[in-house]
Amino acid sequence: xxxxxxxxxxxxxxxxxxxxxxxxxxxxxxxxxxxxxxxxxxxxxxxxxxxxxxxxxxxxxxxxxxxxxxxxxxxxxxxxxxxxxxxxxxxxxxxxxxxxxxxxxxxxxxxxxxxxxxxxxxxxxxxxxxxxxxxxxxxxxxxxxxxxxxxxxxxxxxxxxxxxxxxxxxxxxxxxxxxxxxxxxxxxxxxxxxxxxxxxxxxxxxxxxxxxxxxxxxxxxxxxxxxxxxxxxxxxxxxxxxxxxxxxxxxxxxxxxxxxxxxxxxxxxxxxxxxxxxxxxxxxxxxxxxxxxxxxxxxxxxxxxxxxxxxxxxxxxxxxxxxxxxxxxxxxxxxxxxxxxxxxxxxxxxxxxxxxxxxxxxxxxxxxxxxxxxxxxxxxxxxx
Numbered sequence: 001x002x003x004x005x006x007x008x009x010x011x012x013x014x015x016x017x018x019x020x021x022x023x024x025x026x027x028x029x030x031x032x033x034x035x036x037x038x039x040x041x042x043x044x045x046x047x048x049x050x051x052x053x054x055x056x057x058x059x060x061x062x063x064x065x066x067x068x069x070x071x072x073x074x075x076x077x078x079x080x081x082x083x084x085x086x087x088x089x090x091x092x093x094x095x096x097x098x099x100x101x102x103x104x105x106x107x108x109x110x111x112x113x114x115x116x117x118x119x120x121x122x123x124x125x126x127x128x129x130x131x132x133x134x135x136x137x138x139x140x141x142x143x144x145x146x147x148x149x150x151x152x153x154x155x156x157x158x159x160x161x162x163x164x165x166x167x168x169x170x171x172x173x174x175x176x177x178x179x180x181x182x183x184x185x186x187x188x189x190x191x192x193x194x195x196x197x198x199x200x201x202x203x204x205x206x207x208x209x210x211x212x213x214x215x216x217x218x219x220x221x222x223x224x225x226x227x228x229x230x231x232x233x234x235x236x237x238x239x240x241x242x243x244x245x246x247x248x249x250x251x252x253x254x255x256x257x258x259x260x261x262x263x264x265x266x267x268x269x270x271x272x273x274x275x276x277x278x279x280x281x282x283x284x285x286x287x288x289x290x291x292x293x294x295x296x297x298x299x300x301x302x303x304x305x306x307x308x309x310x311x312x313x314x315x316x317x318x319x320x321x322x323x324x325x326x327x328x329x330x331x332x333x334x335x336x337x338x339x340x341x342x343x344x345x346x347x348x349x350x351x352x353x354x355x356x357x358x359x360x361x362x363x364x365x366x367x368x369x370x371x372x373x374x375x376x377x378x379x380x381x382x383x384x
Contacts, residue, residue, distance in 0.1 A: 274333025
């Protein structure tokens, strides 16, 4: 009998405790997100291992203590994967293990805001593990910088796409407040890579590795404008065949980009964003902490004045086609604002509402990302 098969006493089956599923079941689609080829990803067994035995007396999701324990448990999962990567004797084994590590490090930090240094260290581990996981794959990540705004970006292309020698259409993808460029945004990018479309992942101030280092810039249009100038000099990118897509707060940014820079994009896709954020007082505590951390606000600060400043006045219809996908039960970007925008933008805006879904309609993400990727592919087709 192997060491792994030996046991000295009866043990309970490894599982997600019922009390954890009741408290956090809404979050599990976010943890598993999309089936991925390159993007870091956890599996149900990782969730079970991280949550098994989670104490029943620490289930206050509004408390710092809950998310600190959550961080510890997911960090343990990440470190088990890094150990597996170090022990692997194959490039493929190391790559897959590092993907698991990157995802677990992300779930360790994504709702943790109490120690900025710890959060930033975990964010760096996500990046290191993701980049290490690309060895032996056909995905090339080219890094660029935007000196004017201090932002950075990645251009993602596969080996087959690079071999074509032709300038490629591209989709610019934007983070949400707590997403990781290397996890959710790479996962979203895969739908476009599969269709021969390059993906441009940009990190403006307060996004990606810059989260918590500088306040997130909601008025992101100057960063995107500078990125457009840069992409015009990229020989592998067809700068006249661009689309823009963002999820959650990135979807809000997508609406701003459509209104101010729409003429530069053949279409814009908004996953779960809206023109106005819900009332700050009504948000759950951890979401308040999330906004405060991202916006560089003091603990306890009331961000309603800032929310009021950020509300988008629809104004005239944008100079591009916009698609919005949202949940009718969204408690972050209320659906009413999107209905108003849909009326104002008329035939330039398509609104897809899922009546049983909340923020970003996560239960349906696989189907709606497929449909929108097909639509974007049609819009980016060569018109010559």
